Amino acid sequence: MVYEVMVDGKPHRLELEKAASRWECRLDGKPVNIDAVITRHNVLSLLVDGRAYEIKREQTATDLHIWVGTTCFAVELRDPRSLRSRNLAAEDEKGPRKIFAPMPGRIVRLLVVENSDVEAGQGIVVVEAMKMQNEIKSPKKGIVKKISATPGTAVNPGDVLAIVE
Amino acid sequence: MFKKILIANRGEIAVRIIAACREMDIATVAVYSDVDRAALYVRKSDEAYSIGPAPAAESYLRMDKILDVAKRAGAEAIHPGYGFLSENAKFAQGCADAGVKFIGPTPHSMEMMGSKTRARQEMEKAGVPVVPGTSRGLVSPEEGEEVAARIGYPVMLKAAAGGGGKGMRLVHSREELRSALESARSEAQRSFGDSEVYIEKAIVNPRHIEMQVLADEHGNTVWLGERECSIQRRHQKVLEEAPSPVVDRDMRRRMGEVAVKVAQAADYTNAGTVEFLVDQQKNFYFLEMNTRLQVEHPVTELTTGLDLVHLQIRIAAGEKLPFAQSDVEIRGHAIECRIYAEDPDNNYFPSPGKITLLLEPSGPGIRRDSGMYEGWSVPVDYDPLLAKLIGYGTDREQAIMRLQRALGEYFVAGIETNISLFERILGDADFREGRLDTGYLERLLAKGNAAITWDALERDAKALEPIAAIAAGMFAVLDPASPGSKNGDTGGPAATPSNWKRKGRSEALR
Numbered sequence: 128m129v130y131e132v133m134v135d136g137k138p139h140r141l142e143l144e145k146a147a148s149r150w151e152c153r154l155d156g157k158p159v160n161i162d163a164v165i166t167r168h169n170v171l172s173l174l175v176d177g178r179a180y181e182i183k184r185e186q187t188a189t190d191l192h193i194w195v196g197t198t199c200f201a202v203e204l205r206d207p208r209s210l211r212s213r214n215l216a217a218e219d220e221k222g223p224r225k226i227f228a229p230m231p232g233r234i235v236r237l238l239v240v241e242n243s244d245v246e247a248g249q250g251i252v253v254v255e256a257m258k259m260q261n262e263i264k265s266p267k268k269g270i271v272k273k274i275s276a277t278p279g280t281a282v283n284p285g286d287v288l289a290i291v292e
Numbered sequence: 293m294f295k296k297i298l299i300a301n302r303g304e305i306a307v308r309i310i311a312a313c314r315e316m317d318i319a320t321v322a323v324y325s326d327v328d329r330a331a332l333y334v335r336k337s338d339e340a341y342s343i344g345p346a347p348a349a350e351s352y353l354r355m356d357k358i359l360d361v362a363k364r365a366g367a368e369a370i371h372p373g374y375g376f377l378s379e380n381a382k383f384a385q386g387c388a389d390a391g392v393k394f395i396g397p398t399p400h401s402m403e404m405m406g407s408k409t410r411a412r413q414e415m416e417k418a419g420v421p422v423v424p425g426t427s428r429g430l431v432s433p434e435e436g437e438e439v440a441a442r443i444g445y446p447v448m449l450k451a452a453a454g455g456g457g458k459g460m461r462l463v464h465s466r467e468e469l470r471s472a473l474e475s476a477r478s479e480a481q482r483s484f485g486d487s488e489v490y491i492e493k494a495i496v497n498p499r500h501i502e503m504q505v506l507a508d509e510h511g512n513t514v515w516l517g518e519r520e521c522s523i524q525r526r527h528q529k530v531l532e533e534a535p536s537p538v539v540d541r542d543m544r545r546r547m548g549e550v551a552v553k554v555a556q557a558a559d560y561t562n563a564g565t566v567e568f569l570v571d572q573q574k575n576f577y578f579l580e581m582n583t584r585l586q587v588e589h590p591v592t593e594l595t596t597g598l599d600l601v602h603l604q605i606r607i608a609a610g611e612k613l614p615f616a617q618s619d620v621e622i623r624g625h626a627i628e629c630r631i632y633a634e635d636p637d638n639n640y641f642p643s644p645g646k647i648t649l650l651l652e653p654s655g656p657g658i659r660r661d662s663g664m665y666e667g668w669s670v671p672v673d674y675d676p677l678l679a680k681l682i683g684y685g686t687d688r689e690q691a692i693m694r695l696q697r698a699l700g701e702y703f704v705a706g707i708e709t710n711i712s713l714f715e716r717i718l719g720d721a722d723f724r725e726g727r728l729d730t731g732y733l734e735r736l737l738a739k740g741n742a743a744i745t746w747d748a749l750e751r752d753a754k755a756l757e758p759i760a761a762i763a764a765g766m767f768a769v770l771d772p773a774s775p776g777s778k779n780g781d782t783g784g785p786a787a788t789p790s791n792w793k794r795k796g797r798s799e800a801l802r
């Protein structure tokens with residue numbers, strides 16, 4: 128098995144091969160002495176040259192996180208033979224920015240109207256969740272192009288609340 | 293002794309009360325809203341009944357439904373926990389009228405203390421020191437401006453019915469007062485159904501220290517030592533400890549005696565907490581009395597060796613306090629971390645959702661009071677408190693070390709939690725030295741955004757990067773039944789976790 132593993136955006140080449148009762152591992156061409164046991168779903172006990180690590184895997188809505196002890200890494204696993212583009216463009220800071228609901232909740236009120244000028248950090252909409260009212264702020268200075276949030280309605284994480292350009 | 297108790301609450305405190313009941317061989321009745329059917333406390337109870345839809349006003353605050361369940365199930369007593377109906381005198385009266393024992397003080401004591409303005413009036417009468425301000429609600433913004441001008445800014449606006457920072461505003465100047473009063477009133481109305489707001493001089497950078505009291509129904513009242521609760525955010529306590537690093541034996545005795553005086557002035561029975569503001573000269577002022585079991589009661593349990601819920605139940609059943617003041621000994625040190633479903637990367641915004649993986653610490657000197665389990669979805673409708681992790685040791689230093697160890701073992705995936713915040717607090721020099729006040733946490737958080745260098749953290753992360761790469765591959769071959777295949781289809785490269793998220797135990801131990 129050969130993987131290209133992106134760890135926090137840095138590429139590594141990982142070769143894994145089952146040899147009798149153990150795994151042979153080469154990372155970036157160098158052999159590494161490892162032993163790995165899945166202790167339960169999403170929890171891995173990994174020994175690397177005798178050093179023990181408890182590793183947790185967490186799949187979030189968008190990313191795969193690998194926790195080494197209490198340190199978290201964003202990881203992508205790729206098969207290098209795949210033709211999938213590796214250079215997906217990052218979001219353009221200069222263009223319109225969507226403001227997403229960061230969590231489930233209810234829209235309490237709007238703090239601006241469409242086409243108003245806003246500063247970076249200015250509140251756009253108030254969302255209530257778990258008894259706390261929270262202002263969702265504009266990520267940039269610009270003009271509120273669109274408000275899609277309606278007071279009184281429920282929102283889910285990832286829902287677009289407004290667009291600032 | 294009671295044979296069956298109804299718990300009019302949810303979450304970790306319901307689990308904790310059920311545990312006490314089971315220990316005392318008392319059957320338990322849980323009540324739940326639609327979104328709490330799968331909650332841990334429902335699983336742990338002997339009987340459980342639905343009391344309505346998710347909003348608390350339609351379920352956990354519905355006295356009629358709860359009393360109806362109590363009657364149907366044959367519960368002889370109701371434990372209200374904290375929050376919800378716990379400090380509602382009408383509910384206590386309703387219980388009495390229905391012939392069900394309310395585990396807490398009498399409606400009369402609750403009324404006196406439930407209104408902060410009335411409590412202030414009574415305490416002034418009893419000669420207990422209070423913070424300068426009004427002892428009745430403000431009738432107009434003009435009156436507020438006038439009083440503030442007299443006692444001097446900054447001032448604090450507080451809901452008379454308040455608690456937990458709701459309906460509370462710090463006002464620095466006359467210009468801010470009107471709008472602050474308006475929003476405090478509307479929040480008070482929303483949270484407590486009572487818009488009365490009064491004004492107090494704001495003591496700058498006070499400590500918030502409270503004294504646990506316990507009173508039986510035969511006239512015996514004792515104090516059980518203080519809890520330091522200065523570490524707060526938005527007036528919500530985050531970390532509490534007992535004893536306080538600044539309270540010595542003599543001050544403890546003086547605070548305890550004032551607390552007992554407060555309780556006696558209110559004819560108080562059962563468990564209660566007298567909160568004090570302590571200024572930089574260690575003068576203490578009566579702030580309010582909480583007529584319920586506190587969230588942070590475990591630190592007192594660990595340092596006194598007493599079980600407050602057992603004692604609450606025994607007192608409610610008419611027993612005398614089984615010990616005297618002179619028997620109370622404070623031993624060791626305990627610190628509680630409130631584990632909230634909050635996102636440290638997003639200004640501690642609540643983070644409900646499904647818990648996909650849960651690894652929980654235990655072991656020497658660790659107590660964990662939890663309401664969550666793996667696979668459970670944290671509902672959006674209530675407080676984000678998930679669990680409390682309490683470290684106990686011979687001294688403060690050891691309690692901190694044990695907590696740091698346990699926090700490193702605590703892992704909650706699927707939702708965000710504030711666990712990393714505690715690693716930060718426990719490693720902070722000011723915390724270590726006990727230099728605390730109610731502004732401590734805001735300062736620490738502000739410092740984090742500006743002055744902290746992350747070099748060492750980056751170095752640690754770099755050393756572990758190859759381990760993460762190997763682990764990702766091993767998961768893929770050994771534990772493939774995961775949604776990891778979603779990767780690469782998300783339209784962009786995975787975002788690097790922020791320094792907060794990856795903040796490691798290594799930093800806390802430094």
